[in-house]
Amino acid sequence: MSNAFAEVPGAVVDDSGLQHVGSPLIEQRRLATGAAVAPRADRSVIAVPGEDRLSWLDSLSSQALNGLPPGVGTELLILDPQGHVEHAAAVVDDGHTTWLIADRADAAGLLEWLRRMRFRLRVDPRIADDEYAVVGAAASALERIVPASPSGVPLVWRDPWPGVAAGGHAYSLVDPHPGAGYDWAEAIVTRDEEQRIADAAARGELELAGLAAVDALRVAAWRPRWSAEVDEKVLPHELDWLRTAVHLEKGCYRGQETIAKVHNLGHPPRRLVALQLDGSGSVLPAHAAAVRLGDTDVGAVTSAVLHYEEGPIALALVRRTTPVDAALTVDTSDGPVAAAQEVVVPPDAGATAHVPRITRLSRRAAAQ
Template identity: 85%
Template sequence: MSDAFAAVPGAVIDEAGLRHVGNPLVEQRRLASGAAIAPRADRAVIAVPGEDRLTWLDSLSSQALSRLAPGVGTELLILDPQGHVEHAASVIDDGETTWLIADRADAAGLYDWLRKMRFRLRVDPRLADDEYAVVGGTAAALERVTSATPSGVPLVWRDPWPHVTPGGHAYAVVEPHPASDWDWAEAIVSRDEERRIADAATRGDLELAGLAAVEALRVAAWRPRWSAEVDERVLPHELDWLRTAVHLDKGCYRGQETIAKVHNLGHPPRRMVALQLDGSGSVLPEHGAVVRLGDAEVGIVTSAALHHEEGPIALAVVRRTTPVDAFLTVDTADGPVAAAQEVVVPPDAGATANVPRITRLSRRAAAQ
């Protein structure tokens, strides 16, 4: 992990990267408005050059990639034969190379798996962390730090979330979706450019935000992430991930049968919920904290954050049968915390579901 940002005034750095630069709540506002950018040391880059790269990735993953146009961002999942998520990556192609951005905790495993699946095809994936870093922010903010590749395509991945991409399907029934104005992008920059960004931030010429701000905005947008929401049995349906990461009408790939069966004939066994946590305490639940209905364990927290507008919030995966109107509690180090749930994935989610739309009223709006 690069230590390029250690000299930035106020920088707090942990094993994941730049955590914050003094005030995570202010950084959230600045990041969302496009006034700041966020170094993403928690993300890693895999380069996949070769003439067969797009059709090869198409055959291995949940996404239709064979006709992916240069500069268009999408994402893919690698599934096991039972349809459980094994790996995830953001995808952008520059016309010569396909670039994958993955959570650092997942990147080595994804890379090793891709190398094993080359066979005789004209592809040559490589880990590119020595050459490149990742920074995040609004698309406009990243224009200040991004240059085009030799093929003329800027390596800026624009997150398609929460729009339903071709072949996808949305399960969330709230209106408006909390990410209806989500503007998030990630740029692949050279290590020299990363140092230039750090120097500019140290001088006060460029404003940074840390990973705490990034995470809070993501949780508020109900945006799933491999290193948080994925466990050994998660299905994309449970996280509403069909909308951007799965093409339901493409050709065969590993796990496709389960994806189609659960979507067309059944319901996912678990469902993601958003939790508005009791804000009277100061301790957020940890990853994996137990979610309870009364004394019964019904799920686990996958992500938690303190949001600049919503207050303490979390994402959790609970049993499908958990009543949608039930008030839950979450275990924390300071004892149980009350949690009001918002439906992300309805209990009867699927192709045949007929769920009425739900008007979303955020905590901030309810207080006004």
């Protein structure tokens, strides 16, 4: 991990990167409005050069990548034969190289799998963290500070969430979607450019936000992430990830049969919910904390954050059969706390489900 930002006044840095610079809640607001930039030491860069790169990745992954225009961001999933998510990555191509941005904890496994699948094709994937780093911010903020790559294309991945990409499908019918204003992007920069950003921040010329702020904005937008929402049995349907990461009309790839069957004929066994947590306590639930209906364990927390407007909120995976109006509780180190659920993936999610659109009532809206 780079220590470029350790000298920034107020910086709190751990093994995963810059956590905050003194005021996580203020940093969230600054990050959301494009006034701050977040170093992403928790992300890794995989470079995939070679003439066959896009058709090769298309054949392996859930996403249609043939003909992907330079500079256009998308994302892919690598699935096992049963359709469970094994790896995930953001994707941007510069016309010569395809660049994947993956969670650092997933990058080595993803690279190993990709290299095993090269056969005789003209591709040569490699982890490029010695040369490149990742920074994140609102798209407008990154456009101001990120230069073009040698090919002339800025290596900026603009997150497609929560839009519905070509070939995708939305399960959440909440209107407006809480991610409607989630204008997130991540840029691949050289290590020299990363140091330039750190030096500008140390001089007070550029505002930074930490990973705590990044995660809070993500959770509030109901945006799934590999290192949080993914376990060994998760299906993309359970996370509403068909929106941006799965092309339902593309050719054959590993796990496609399960994707189609669950989408067209069945229902995913679990569903993602957003939880408004009782804010009277100060302790957030841990990852994998039990979600309960009475005395029955019905799921687990995947992410929990303190949001600058919504207060304590979380994402959780619960059994599909959990009633949508059930009063839930979540385990914490201080005991159980009440958790009001918002439906992200409906219990009858599927292409033929007829679910009415739901007006979202957040904690902030309810207080107004």
